[in-house]
Amino acid sequence: MDQLLVGLYHALEWQNILAMMIGLIAGILVGAIPGLTASIGISLLIPLTYGMDPLFALAMMAGIHNGGSSGGAIPAILLNIPGTPAAVATTFDGYPMTKQGRSLTALKMAASSSAVGGALGAIVLLFLAPPLATATLAFGPPEIFWANVFGMCAVAVLLGDDPLKGLLSLTIGLMIGVVGIDFVSGYQRFTFGVLELTEGFSLLVVLVGMYALPPAWQMIEQGVTNRRKGFSNVLRTDPTYRWPWRKLLLNVWPRASLFGIAFGLLPGLSGSASSFVAYNDTKNSSNEPETFGKGNPLGVASAEASNNADNAASMIPALTLGIPGSGVAALMLGALVIHGMLPGAHLFVEQGPVVYGYMWAMLFTSIAIVVFGGLIATKIFAQVLLVPSLLLMPMIICLTFIGIFTFQNEIFNVYFMLGFGILGYLLNRLKFPVAPIVIGLILGDQAQESLRTTLQLSHGDFGILFTRPISLTIFILIVLVLIYPIWKTLKAK
Amino acid sequence: MFSNHDRIAGIVLAIFAAGAFYYASETLPHRVGLYPKTVTGLMFLFAALLTGRSFLPAFRNNEFGKFFIAGRRLILGISVTGVYFFLAGKIGFFSMTAIYIPLLSYLSGYRELRTIILSTFVFCIFLWLTFELAFNRPLPPEILVLWIGDKL
Numbered sequence: 342m343d344q345l346l347v348g349l350y351h352a353l354e355w356q357n358i359l360a361m362m363i364g365l366i367a368g369i370l371v372g373a374i375p376g377l378t379a380s381i382g383i384s385l386l387i388p389l390t391y392g393m394d395p396l397f398a399l400a401m402m403a404g405i406h407n408g409g410s411s412g413g414a415i416p417a418i419l420l421n422i423p424g425t426p427a428a429v430a431t432t433f434d435g436y437p438m439t440k441q442g443r444s445l446t447a448l449k450m451a452a453s454s455s456a457v458g459g460a461l462g463a464i465v466l467l468f469l470a471p472p473l474a475t476a477t478l479a480f481g482p483p484e485i486f487w488a489n490v491f492g493m494c495a496v497a498v499l500l501g502d503d504p505l506k507g508l509l510s511l512t513i514g515l516m517i518g519v520v521g522i523d524f525v526s527g528y529q530r531f532t533f534g535v536l537e538l539t540e541g542f543s544l545l546v547v548l549v550g551m552y553a554l555p556p557a558w559q560m561i562e563q564g565v566t567n568r569r570k571g572f573s574n575v576l577r578t579d580p581t582y583r584w585p586w587r588k589l590l591l592n593v594w595p596r597a598s599l600f601g602i603a604f605g606l607l608p609g610l611s612g613s614a615s616s617f618v619a620y621n622d623t624k625n626s627s628n629e630p631e632t633f634g635k636g637n638p639l640g641v642a643s644a645e646a647s648n649n650a651d652n653a654a655s656m657i658p659a660l661t662l663g664i665p666g667s668g669v670a671a672l673m674l675g676a677l678v679i680h681g682m683l684p685g686a687h688l689f690v691e692q693g694p695v696v697y698g699y700m701w702a703m704l705f706t707s708i709a710i711v712v713f714g715g716l717i718a719t720k721i722f723a724q725v726l727l728v729p730s731l732l733l734m735p736m737i738i739c740l741t742f743i744g745i746f747t748f749q750n751e752i753f754n755v756y757f758m759l760g761f762g763i764l765g766y767l768l769n770r771l772k773f774p775v776a777p778i779v780i781g782l783i784l785g786d787q788a789q790e791s792l793r794t795t796l797q798l799s800h801g802d803f804g805i806l807f808t809r810p811i812s813l814t815i816f817i818l819i820v821l822v823l824i825y826p827i828w829k830t831l832k833a834k
Numbered sequence: 835m836f837s838n839h840d841r842i843a844g845i846v847l848a849i850f851a852a853g854a855f856y857y858a859s860e861t862l863p864h865r866v867g868l869y870p871k872t873v874t875g876l877m878f879l880f881a882a883l884l885t886g887r888s889f890l891p892a893f894r895n896n897e898f899g900k901f902f903i904a905g906r907r908l909i910l911g912i913s914v915t916g917v918y919f920f921l922a923g924k925i926g927f928f929s930m931t932a933i934y935i936p937l938l939s940y941l942s943g944y945r946e947l948r949t950i951i952l953s954t955f956v957f958c959i960f961l962w963l964t965f966e967l968a969f970n971r972p973l974p975p976e977i978l979v980l981w982i983g984d985k986l
Contacts, residue, residue, distance in 0.1 A: 505884055509847060512877035516854065519870045528866045531857070554915075561911035562903050564943045731944035735935040736957050738915055742922060743961065747971040752923035759919055763912060770901055771843045789869055 344689065345467065348697020352705065357400045357698065361706045364401035365713055368408020373416060374728065377556065377737075378425050379409025379669050384552035385737065387676045388545055388744030395680040396698045402676055403702035404709075406669060407459050410649050411710045414451035418444055418641070427648035430616040434633060434640030441636050446582050450638045451645045452710055454594065458646030459707025461598040462605065462653035466660075467700045473661040474686045482794040483806050485685075487815035489788035492664035493780055494822050499607075500668065501774035504826040510773045514781020517542050524786075525793060537753045542761075544782055546745055546754050548675050550761025551778065553741050555769050557734040558762070564731065585639070593623050593639050594646050601647035605654025605666045619647035649710075653703045660684055660696065663784055671776040671783075678783055839901060840893065844885030851878035907942060914938050926976030932958055 351357065364386075371382040382405040390398030413425030418435035431451060438447035480488060497507035520531045521541025532538040597619035604615035623643035624633040633640045655666030656673060663684035665671040674684065682692050689696055745758045765775060799805035807813055855874040858867045887893050902908055914937060922930040935954040936947075944950065965971040 505880060505887065509877065509880045509884060512851075512873055512880060513847075515873045516870075516877060519873055523866050526863070526866050528862065530862060530866065530870055531854070558908060558911045558915075559903075561938070561942045562908040564904065564907060729939075729944055729946075729949070731942045732935070732939045732950060732953055734942075735938040736953075738918075738938075739931050739935065739957070739961070742919060742927070743965055743971070743973065746923070746927075746973065747965070750972060752919075752974070755919050755923065759916055762915075766908075766912075771839055773843075785873075 344471070344693040344697050347694050348699075349701050351396055351694045351698040352400065352701035356394075357396055357702065358705075360397045360400040361404045361702050362709065362713075364404020365408040365706045365709055366404075367401075368405035368410075369412035369415075369710075369713060370408075371405065372409040372412025372414075372425050372428075374730065374733070378413075379406050380552050380672050381556055381737070382409055383669065383672050383676065384549050385740050385744060387672075387679055388549060388748050389740070391545065391679065391744075391748055395682065395692075396695045396702075398680060399676070399695065399699040400702040400706075402673060403699060404706045406652050406673065407455075407649065407703065407706045407710060408713075409669075410459070410652055411452060411455035411645070413648075414455065414641070414645055415448065418447045418451060427616055427651070428644070430620040430644035430648075431641055433620065433644070434635070434637050437634070437636035438638065438641070443582065443636065446638060447641050450584075450641045454589075454597070454642040454645035455649040456707055456710040457594045458598045458601055458648070458650035459652055459710060460704055461595070461646075462602055462650035463700065463704035463707050465602050466653040466657055466703060467697075470657050470660050470700065471689055473657065474689045476686075477661060478686045479811065480685075481809070482791045482798060483809055483812040484815065486788055486791040486795055486806065487812050487819065488662055488664075489784040489791065491815050491819050491822070492658075492662060493777070493784050493788070494819050495664055496671065496780045497774075497777040498822050498826055500776050501772075503772065506771075506773045507777050510768065510775065510777040511781045513768075513773075514778035515785040516781075517547060517778070518782045518785040524790070537751075537757075542757060542782075543748070543754065544675055544779075545679050545748055546757050547761050547782060548672065548779060549741050549745055550758040551765035551768075551775050552672065553737060554758070554762030555766040557737050558766055559769070560730045560734050582638070588639065589642060592626070593642050596622060596626075597643040597646035598650040601650025602654040604647070605651035605670075606657055607666060615651050616644040616648040619643045649707065653700075653707070656700075656703070660688060661686075663787070665776070665780065668774075668776040671779045675779055675783060683787075838888045838893075840884055841888035844881045844883075844888060847881035848878055848885060851875075851881055910941055911938065914941065923974050925974075925978050927973040928958055928962065929976055929978045931961070 367386075368379055368382055371377045372379060383402050386398070386402060386405060390401060409425060410427060413423055413428035414431045414435065417423045417428040417431040419439055421432050421436040421439075423429045423432055435447045435451065438444060477488075493511055494508075497511040498504040499507075501507045501510075518541070520538055522529055522532075522539055529539060600619040600622065601615045604618070620633075620640055620643050623639055624630050627633065627637075627639065629637075651667065652669070655670040657666070659665040659670045659674045660677075661684060663674065665674050677684065677688075682688055682695065741758065742755055745754045746752065748754060768775065768778075795805060796803070805812075807816060851874045855871055855878060858870040858874060861867075862870065914934070918930055918934040918938075922934075932954060935957065936950045939950050940947075965973060
């Protein structure tokens with residue numbers, strides 16, 4: 342409890358509040374531009390905040406994470422183009438509302454629902470993550486090894502559409518992690534005598550290269566100019582609409598948020614899946630299901646509440662076990678590692694003020710969506726859709742240069758980033774998920790280290806990995822995760 | 835045969851994994867090479883499965899669209915970016931940025947010159963104020979500007 346309050350105290354320092362607000366505004370802007378997501382915003386921010394106070398950096402990322410999800414609703418409602426994948430379900434009723442001249446009502450409903458969903462997810466994060474992390478204190482090296490393997494398998498198999506491609510992505514990530522000096526023997530692996538490779542590839546370089554460059558090139562390739570003349574004639578409110586507070590507070594928001602939280606906790610079930618399920622649940626439990634898809638504001642409310650509740654919830658397994666619940670959570674995990682924080686119980690003990698401060702930042706930035714996204718700036722944020730993406734993309738690439746160059750003042754990192762950008766682009770086109778690469782890079786080393794420690798403890802006997810109850814349980818879970826896609830395929834036949 | 839993208843990806847990754855496995859076997863001592871060989875072995879296995887799967891009836895006829903949406907534009911984007919990264923490190927960040935943004939925007943098809951020039955100018959000023967002045971982050975020095983300054 343003390344740590345919780347210390348975290349609150351730190352989160353409320355003026356510079357951290359400023360970071361949250363900057364992050365939130367940047368996140369909403371990034372989310373509002375189709376093709377850009379919170380992942381790109383966070384990947385650009387990680388190198389720029391390297392060396393800064395960790396809580397300042399994480400508070401800003403919390404803002405981008407929540408703002409990015411919420412901002413995706415703006416083009417979904419105004420243009421029928423989801424700004425982020427999670428905003429697809431928002432288009433079902435959001436765009437019909439725009440066509441009916443009720444776009445401002447839809448945008449305000451989206452912002453309020455995002456705020457409620459995000460806040461509920463953050464509250465669960467604040468109260469569920471610490472005890473879960475404490476439970477991991479019972480983990481010895483064998484359990485840590487299996488937990489790492491479980492994290493990698495879960496993300497690889499469950500996060501994308503194709504488990505085989507997920508597993509291949511994972512091995513690519515592990516392979517990238519192999520390059521450099523072996524930390525036990527000091528032997529160089531796959532460095533080919535290149536001095537710059539002796540320390541291996543920096544996680545930061547891989548993250549920025551794979552997350553920020555490919556979308557920029559894709560937009561240049563598509564030649565999207567999105568030249569629009571403005572939205573002043575579209576941004577209209579419906580003065581006759583009475584907000585169904587009772588339905589929202591007692592039914593739609595809590596239920597949709599619960600779906601978001603549950604989906605966020607499980608790796609592989611991303612925000613877009615939760616928003617579809619929550620949308621269908623609201624529709625099926627409604628007295629007038631025929632109005633959904635034709636401009637029912639409750640459809641917007643359920644989709645937005647669930648995909649924002651997912652944000653904080655997906656960080657629970659990431660902070661406690663190193664298993665991210667979503668692609669953005671994988672990136673946030675990378676950010677934590679870059680700032681010197683490793684997931685698990687020790688994170689909450691050694692970095693208590695920072696990690697609790699971050700969780701409070703997730704809560705505050707969710708609540709602030711009401712102010713920034715809903716009440717004050719909806720009209721302003723809608724104007725971001727007028728920014729020509731072909732002009733914006735080179736600017737994003739310039740920011741990646743600054744971030745990676747200033748990280749170690751070494752130009753070769755920029756060249757490596759370019760290489761990872763090209764690799765990321767090719768993998769994107771081949772529909773290989775990127776998150777397993779990041780997880781392989783983060784958890785691969787930890788798994789290797791814990792396996793070596795385990796074998797040292799057991800004098801080379803592998804039996805220790807299967808005889809301890811927790812190890813065996815996690816091992817069975819891994820087998821189940823790997824069998825799941827086969828079972829799913831057989832069931833479908 | 836090669837219109838199936840998964841098949842090509844599988845073959846390329848299998849060749850890469852086999853090469854890396856061989857390299858690890860030849861150059862690394864047994865204990866050091868154990869982990870890399872496990873990783874490359876798994877990669878080879880999954881790549882072989884992906885290739886094999888692409889011949890199954892259910893996957894053989896998968897619809898694969900054009901791999902590149904607009905190949906020329908993409909190559910342009912990547913090569914201009916590569917040249918920019920190289921020259922920004924050699925000649926100077928701001929001078930190259932001032933050329934790169936208008937050039938890439940224009941070549942990609944955005945033709946509103948006044949907006950391009952104005953946005954580039956504002957963006958460069960913003961970067962200078964933020965990174966040079968406020969955060970004091972050292973960026974590649976402006977060789978071109980220094981050289982012109984010397985000449986003047």
